[in-house]
Amino acid sequence: MLHALFVHVLLAAAPPSPAMTSTDRAESRIVATGAEAIAALVARHGDGQRARVERGVAQVKAMWRPTDGDAGALRAFLESQFVSDPEALASLLGRFEEALEALDGGFVEQNRALARHAVLDLGPMLEVDKLLSAFDAGAHVTDDLFDSKLAFVALLNFPLTTLDERLREGERWSRRRWAEVRLTNRFARRVPAAVNQQIARASAEAELYVADDNIYVHHVLVDGKRLFPKGMRLLSHWNLRDQIKADYATKDGLPRQRAIAKVMERIVAQTIPASVVNDPGVDWDPVTTSAVPAPAVTIETGAQPPTRVDPAREPDTRYARLLGTFRAAKAADPYSPTAPTHIARKFELEREIPEARVSALLKEVLESPLVPRIAKRIEARLGRKLEPFDIWYDGFRPRSRFGEAELDRATKQRYPTAESLQRDLPNVLEKLGFTVEKARWLSARIVVEPARGSGHALAAGRRGDFPHLRTRVGKDGMDYKGFNIAIHELGHNVEQVFSLYEVDHTLLAGVPNTAVTEALAFVFQARDLEVLGLATPDAEAQRLLALNDLWMTYEIAGVALVDMGVWRWMYAHPQASPAELREATLRIAREIWNRYYAPVLGVRDTPLLAIYSHMVSSFLYLPDYPLGHLIAAQIEEHLRGAKSLGAEFERMASYGAVTPDLWMKNATGAPVGTAALLGAAERALVGEEGKKDSKASAPPSR
Numbered sequence: 001m002l003h004a005l006f007v008h009v010l011l012a013a014a015p016p017s018p019a020m021t022s023t024d025r026a027e028s029r030i031v032a033t034g035a036e037a038i039a040a041l042v043a044r045h046g047d048g049q050r051a052r053v054e055r056g057v058a059q060v061k062a063m064w065r066p067t068d069g070d071a072g073a074l075r076a077f078l079e080s081q082f083v084s085d086p087e088a089l090a091s092l093l094g095r096f097e098e099a100l101e102a103l104d105g106g107f108v109e110q111n112r113a114l115a116r117h118a119v120l121d122l123g124p125m126l127e128v129d130k131l132l133s134a135f136d137a138g139a140h141v142t143d144d145l146f147d148s149k150l151a152f153v154a155l156l157n158f159p160l161t162t163l164d165e166r167l168r169e170g171e172r173w174s175r176r177r178w179a180e181v182r183l184t185n186r187f188a189r190r191v192p193a194a195v196n197q198q199i200a201r202a203s204a205e206a207e208l209y210v211a212d213d214n215i216y217v218h219h220v221l222v223d224g225k226r227l228f229p230k231g232m233r234l235l236s237h238w239n240l241r242d243q244i245k246a247d248y249a250t251k252d253g254l255p256r257q258r259a260i261a262k263v264m265e266r267i268v269a270q271t272i273p274a275s276v277v278n279d280p281g282v283d284w285d286p287v288t289t290s291a292v293p294a295p296a297v298t299i300e301t302g303a304q305p306p307t308r309v310d311p312a313r314e315p316d317t318r319y320a321r322l323l324g325t326f327r328a329a330k331a332a333d334p335y336s337p338t339a340p341t342h343i344a345r346k347f348e349l350e351r352e353i354p355e356a357r358v359s360a361l362l363k364e365v366l367e368s369p370l371v372p373r374i375a376k377r378i379e380a381r382l383g384r385k386l387e388p389f390d391i392w393y394d395g396f397r398p399r400s401r402f403g404e405a406e407l408d409r410a411t412k413q414r415y416p417t418a419e420s421l422q423r424d425l426p427n428v429l430e431k432l433g434f435t436v437e438k439a440r441w442l443s444a445r446i447v448v449e450p451a452r453g454s455g456h457a458l459a460a461g462r463r464g465d466f467p468h469l470r471t472r473v474g475k476d477g478m479d480y481k482g483f484n485i486a487i488h489e490l491g492h493n494v495e496q497v498f499s500l501y502e503v504d505h506t507l508l509a510g511v512p513n514t515a516v517t518e519a520l521a522f523v524f525q526a527r528d529l530e531v532l533g534l535a536t537p538d539a540e541a542q543r544l545l546a547l548n549d550l551w552m553t554y555e556i557a558g559v560a561l562v563d564m565g566v567w568r569w570m571y572a573h574p575q576a577s578p579a580e581l582r583e584a585t586l587r588i589a590r591e592i593w594n595r596y597y598a599p600v601l602g603v604r605d606t607p608l609l610a611i612y613s614h615m616v617s618s619f620l621y622l623p624d625y626p627l628g629h630l631i632a633a634q635i636e637e638h639l640r641g642a643k644s645l646g647a648e649f650e651r652m653a654s655y656g657a658v659t660p661d662l663w664m665k666n667a668t669g670a671p672v673g674t675a676a677l678l679g680a681a682e683r684a685l686v687g688e689e690g691k692k693d694s695k696a697s698a699p700p701s702r
């Protein structure tokens, strides 16, 4: 099957000449070579090896290009590199393990060294530092591994697998088999440089569009009234959404929330006048879409307003950019035989949870009977009927018992420098539940450094090298915000140490996906006050967090379904125009809204779910968010019940990068699911309702 696909690709690319082209001739020689090589290899290694030989030869041929060598070179390669002796095969796997650890780890070290001055707080930056930090030593490693034939040695001797096989059989596989699977997975696609460049270009264009999608909200007028302060500029969708959230804490926020929701609808439907995007000189009404020059006194920059305003709507640029990413991603399809669409690559190669299962998990959340019960809570807290933008309701966050200033004082005193955190790591880790010995062992493998930015955790790629914790420390010490982030990053670093140093095969180093590593980091972050010796969150705070968590997951689950629906539609209509994609997106967003949100929030037909900028520029990334919530709730619930958080964290993090379901089964006893998230929300609701609705008429909680 792999082979048939390869032929198809070659023929599709060949010129439409009745005569046999040179590509055709080379191809038919390669077909013959395959058969001859199989016969020769079976004759030499025995009929017992036939299945392995056939599979290996097909896997190599599916990726072999004329530039890799002619038919003679292919045959010589196949016959010299096939290994059948079990001991030799184990040694071969070991060689790859050693080599790739050295390569990957080396690239991490080189990139870290090059980016030092750009990311660390080491004094003034030179212009060249930006270029040094953008340099990626390992950027072409996959190409190089193919060009040097190393990738073909792996493909000839070890099996490529489909996600279906990994899910069906993975639980019975030995660890060594899993290491083989991870080795060949690296070579499941061989995308030509030109296609990768096309993807990078489309991605950059979409990112640029998204980064420039600013609305000057001081110039958004409803019924002639200015609702927002002078100079306020909000980036779609992040700032727009966050302003809706922030306005739950203000007394006069409702008209602003309604106005922003209208702006969002206009952006999605592309009925926003092009002239108001990113322009502080134009007043407009999102309800009527009328746009006029703004009075000069309202313009913060002091710039002059335009003399006239072009009323034309934005010409579907949003959807043109999205189509650009789709077409670029699709161009890689022929070079990924086991996952021949971007959708398949995203779910099967990257997420490793099938699309249908993700969809089913999301629907379990969307259809949960707990959701309308939470909606009732929100309605009571707001004292009004819900409106569509209330999917961003933000009032369940518990109030901190400590003031920001008090917390700042505590962390600044404790951590005047990055070195002081380095010295204190064993103590921090003991407070989080690690034994004295383990805390010391971990601390010796984490390097703390002062960051220019807010902080991050950089993994190591080989044993002997250490993960780095970059943390922000001001002149007068580390403030609480910096500390809170540092504890989150420390969670990443501890996972990185375990998942590299304690995993039995470095080919399996790491955890299955970002949702898992984020969940583990949040386990640390949620306990930051305990590290300071201040307090643990009380039962009321836990309840509010559980309700908030389900409501946020409910919101983002629908957004993810829209993203998935739109990618399905683009694959079914690859020739679509931006206008057709706009109409399809509106239809999909409204259908999902009407099915899962209208019954809860009471309004039909809003396209609000399609506002996320990730939809335009992030290549089907959005399902990772709701999955992240599910995985985080599941890990948190398991660790909360654990006797020793440190020991459990270590056991989970050192299991290696198998599929998320298998990893989660080992970690918590069950595959990825909704039970933990829904269970916590249900307990919270029962707890709240048990309090005899004492909160029913309370004002918003902040």
Ligand SMILES: [Zn+2]
Pocket: 488, 492, 517, 518, 521
């Ligand atoms: Zn993180």
